Amino acid sequence: MTKVTAQMSVSLDGFYAGPRHDGEGDWMASAEAAAFFRVTRWAIDAAAWRERQGFAGGESDVNSDIIGEMFESAGAYVMGRRMAEGGEVPWGDEPPFRAPVFVVTHRPRPTLQRLGGTSFTFVTDGIASAIDQARAAANGKNVAVAGGGELVRQVLQAGLLDELELHVAPVVVGTGLRLLDILDLPAKEAIELVPTRVVHTPSVTHIRYSVGGRAPLVLDDRGRGGGPAQVDRA
Amino acid sequence: MTKVTAQMSVSLDGFYAGPRHDGEGDWMASAEAAAFFRVTRWAIDAAAWRERQGFAGGESDVNSDIIGEMFESAGAYVMGRRMAEGGEVPWGDEPPFRAPVFVVTHRPRPTLQRLGGTSFTFVTDGIASAIDQARAAANGKNVAVAGGGELVRQVLQAGLLDELELHVAPVVVGTGLRLLDILDLPAKEAIELVPTRVVHTPSVTHIRYSVGGRAPLVLDDRGRGGGPAQVDRA
Numbered sequence: 001m002t003k004v005t006a007q008m009s010v011s012l013d014g015f016y017a018g019p020r021h022d023g024e025g026d027w028m029a030s031a032e033a034a035a036f037f038r039v040t041r042w043a044i045d046a047a048a049w050r051e052r053q054g055f056a057g058g059e060s061d062v063n064s065d066i067i068g069e070m071f072e073s074a075g076a077y078v079m080g081r082r083m084a085e086g087g088e089v090p091w092g093d094e095p096p097f098r099a100p101v102f103v104v105t106h107r108p109r110p111t112l113q114r115l116g117g118t119s120f121t122f123v124t125d126g127i128a129s130a131i132d133q134a135r136a137a138a139n140g141k142n143v144a145v146a147g148g149g150e151l152v153r154q155v156l157q158a159g160l161l162d163e164l165e166l167h168v169a170p171v172v173v174g175t176g177l178r179l180l181d182i183l184d185l186p187a188k189e190a191i192e193l194v195p196t197r198v199v200h201t202p203s204v205t206h207i208r209y210s211v212g213g214r215a216p217l218v219l220d221d222r223g224r225g226g227g228p229a230q231v232d233r234a
Numbered sequence: 235m236t237k238v239t240a241q242m243s244v245s246l247d248g249f250y251a252g253p254r255h256d257g258e259g260d261w262m263a264s265a266e267a268a269a270f271f272r273v274t275r276w277a278i279d280a281a282a283w284r285e286r287q288g289f290a291g292g293e294s295d296v297n298s299d300i301i302g303e304m305f306e307s308a309g310a311y312v313m314g315r316r317m318a319e320g321g322e323v324p325w326g327d328e329p330p331f332r333a334p335v336f337v338v339t340h341r342p343r344p345t346l347q348r349l350g351g352t353s354f355t356f357v358t359d360g361i362a363s364a365i366d367q368a369r370a371a372a373n374g375k376n377v378a379v380a381g382g383g384e385l386v387r388q389v390l391q392a393g394l395l396d397e398l399e400l401h402v403a404p405v406v407v408g409t410g411l412r413l414l415d416i417l418d419l420p421a422k423e424a425i426e427l428v429p430t431r432v433v434h435t436p437s438v439t440h441i442r443y444s445v446g447g448r449a450p451l452v453l454d455d456r457g458r459g460g461g462p463a464q465v466d467r468a
Binding site: 011012013014018019028029031033034035037038156166168170171172173174175180181182183184185187188189190191192193194195197198200202205207209217218219 | 245246247248252253262263265267268269271272390400402404405406407408409414415416417418419421422423424425426427428429431432434436439441443451452453
């Protein structure tokens, strides 16, 4: 069954990149890029990522397996405009997706056909529509929200995400673009998730969550009494 | 060898409590408390926590083992004033620590002796001094920074923390008091850590880190070339 999934590399303090580059000078030299490359370093080392980029070498380890699994399970992608435009040149003629990509944008553009099964379709009527189109194209595989972080956050916020995998890099970067700045939650309301898998490596901790939904934060007074505890099980 | 440790329950978006209670009305009914009790729910269910509080029942599971281990490894505690004052009444005559507690405060007070081995010594000359005094009292066991979150952050920020264990509750609360708001990191500088243990349960993910130190965020271009990757191993 098709799930809508997202995965993102973040620092321990929740940032997927440094402070937004102001457009002056080289992005590669920016603080935004410095934190982005730190939190994604584990992936850049991985053979499965490098193979998709056309690079040689890399480590065939559990991190690589996780990337391979992500690519294999995705039948279609949804992507933000900034990520799609940023990748257009570096990804070249044969982008790493090998599947249809639906780009959420306000600017209509003709579909781009690339080699290896990748296409970019520009969707101007919203995130839900892009997800619907991706679902139809996914052939029963998952719809992967590829990024950027802002789009992942919007999909989560809109209640459209079934599964979120965070790759937590062991670093505190202090400032930048935070994935989980969910600003529309009323007081005493939360988004509940269930952790379904944790994979631990020295360079990154992968935690996969099934997304529940919004729920009130109810004061839990089980610690106040003397009776037997109840445990919430997943 | 004595390590300076801290452990904290946080939401997936990094909060250890909801927005600071303004002092009007009952704290237990506040949004601060609602998020605090949600992220610490796993501990309230645990037999080892309940036993220290004088409560019956609870689950004797891996979560309980982790709390038991924390109490056992601590030879002395360092605590913020707000936490110490907030706990003074509910902890009663026999607080859960069973070891000397050093409270960082600006307000001198005579040491409080409690039953079961707990004492509260009020330290007015700063965090480093409180840690030094706790180290001397710890008898070779660890110095545990018990909280609150603000003190844990200050100890980390000051480079005084050797080990940090986060108990990550699977919930996004959106707003409140964030543990890792490290605001004094310059651009392109980070605090590096090494994950040393991950314990996964359905209600919480425990990740223990050894704290490295401040390091520059160097642009890592290993993904750009075709050569063999190097992997940073812990």
